Amino acid sequence: MSKPSTATGVPDALHRRLGVADAVVIGLGSMIGAGIFAALAPAARAAGSGLLTGLGLAAVVAYCNATSSARLAARYPASGGTYVYGRERLGAFWGYLAGWGFVVGKTASCAAMALTVGSYVWPGEAHAVAVAAVVGLTAVNYAGVQKSVRLTRVIVSVTLAVLTAVVVACLTSDAADAARLNAGGDASLGGVLQAAGLLFFAFAGYARIATLGEEVRDPARTIPRAIPLALGITLVLYTVVAICALTVLGPKGLANSAAPLSDAARAAGAQWLAPVVRTGAAVAALGSLLALVLGVSRTTLAMARDRHLPQALAAVHPRFKVPHRAELAVGVVVAVVAATADVRGVIGFSSFGVLVYYAVANASAWTLTPDEGRPARVVPVLGLAGCLTLAFALPLASVAWGAAVLAFGAAVYGIRRMAAARRA
Known part of the structure; x- marks a missing residue:
């Protein structure tokens, strides 16, 4: 297949x-977010002493997905990520299915991150704070992607400082002996796989780099460099934080913790650090929300260009050069969900949709030729198998809801195709 145009000179093109x-910062802002503050406890509950094994498995799948995504993004440097890759390599339906799963699943993730901000900042008014966060970050995104990068850089710096403080407190404490009293919780294979699925959710932010492909300078070089760098930094940080939390709390204590890093700081004798961790968690959730809205709006833009979503959403602001209508639409939907729903129940569905999205990315990477920068064959094979395994290791309700929503999207696609065929 021929390489598509980069849209240079097209009136509705985004600026590179x-x-x-900048791309690494956006990836870090997506990954080093609320997941590290919240995902450790449920992962430890599922895997017990196998938590680090689950983390390693999630990292392997994430690496395969990142490698496949980077090679595809270099080949197709346009907004939309796997929606574009699936369309170009596998056919229109698979691109549409990936885009549908991404937009719906990540919209739910946006609402979850907004409510995470609310629960840390003002638990009694979590919904109101969540809506305010969505409105504020939508305004930042509307003003241009460079402003979003600057804010993300501040958020990443604050989050890294807080996590570093927690790590230092744990490593210099005498709490390890007490943690042994909480040891236990040996894991089954199913528990480790479920923990990997939960922890993979915290790694998935590197997709934001690919979905911004139309706004990256020299994407054929920038994206393949930025994605592995962001993923590698995140993996090292997550591993160190998980080891420290296990050291001072033990598997059982970590599994029973509602705020694991705050509890780890207290167990390490640094009670003063607990409110700082709460602030860091809220800031990190803001970073995740900012990057998620960026990614969802760009995929919405790409699908609107192909008329899978209302074409009005394909407009690019003449001054700020951002998909302003798509960003406003995403912001409104996320604000409504954050104001009216408890999205904890849809996190599993979001994970299911993300894993299906990356399964399409790996299948697309398999079709690349060596001249097109195809990765080693084992990479997309492991990535595809890993995505499907982790997706179906999720709780049954999550799998059922995820499959139902994907089937609904597929039905809409089929109806539209039949209507178009009749008109022709």
Whole structure:
């Protein structure tokens, strides 16, 4: 297949302003977010002493997905990520299915991150704070992607400082002996796989780099460099934080913790650090929300260009050069969900949709030729198998809801195709 146009000179093209450092910051802002503050406890509950094994498995699947996504993004440097890759390599339906799963699943994730901000900042008014966060970050995104990068850089810096403080407190404490009293919780294979699925959710932010492909300078070089860098930094940080939490709390204590990193700080004798961790968690959730809205709006833009979503959403602001209508639409939907729903029940569905999205990315990467930068064959094979395994290791309700929503999207696609065929 021929390489598509980069849209240079097209009236509705986005501006290429992001370098390697900017792209890495966006990836870090997506990954080093609320997941590390919240995902450790449920993962430990599922895997017990096998938590680190689950983390390693999630990292392997994430690496395969990142490698496949990076090679595809270099080949197809346009907004939309796997929606574009699936369309170009596998056919229109698979691209549509990936885009549908991403938009719906990540919209739910946006609402979850907004409510996470609310629960840390003002638990009694979590919904109101969540809506305010969505409105504020939508305004930042509307003003241009460079402003989003600047804010993300601040958020990443604060989050890294808080996590570093927790790690230092744990490593310099005498709590390890007490943690042994909480040891236990040996894991089954199913528990480790479920923990990997939960922890994979915290790794999935590197997709934001690919979905911004139309705004990256020299994407054929920038994206393949930025994605592995962001993923590698995140993996090292997650591993160190998980080891420290296990050291001071033990598997059982970590599994029973509602706020694991705050509890780890207290157990390490640094009670003063607990409110700082709460602030860091809220800031990290804001970073995740900011990056999620960026990614969802760009995929919405790409699908609207192909008329899978209302074409009005394909407009690019003449001054700020962002998909302003798509961003506003995503912001409104997320604000409504955050104001009216408890989205904890849809996190599993979101994970299911994300894993299906990456399964399509790996299948697309398999079709690349060596001249097109195809990764080693084992990479997309492991990535595809890993995505499907982790998706179906999720709780049954999550699998059922995820499959139902994907089937609904597929039915809409089929109806539209039949209507178009009749008109022709």
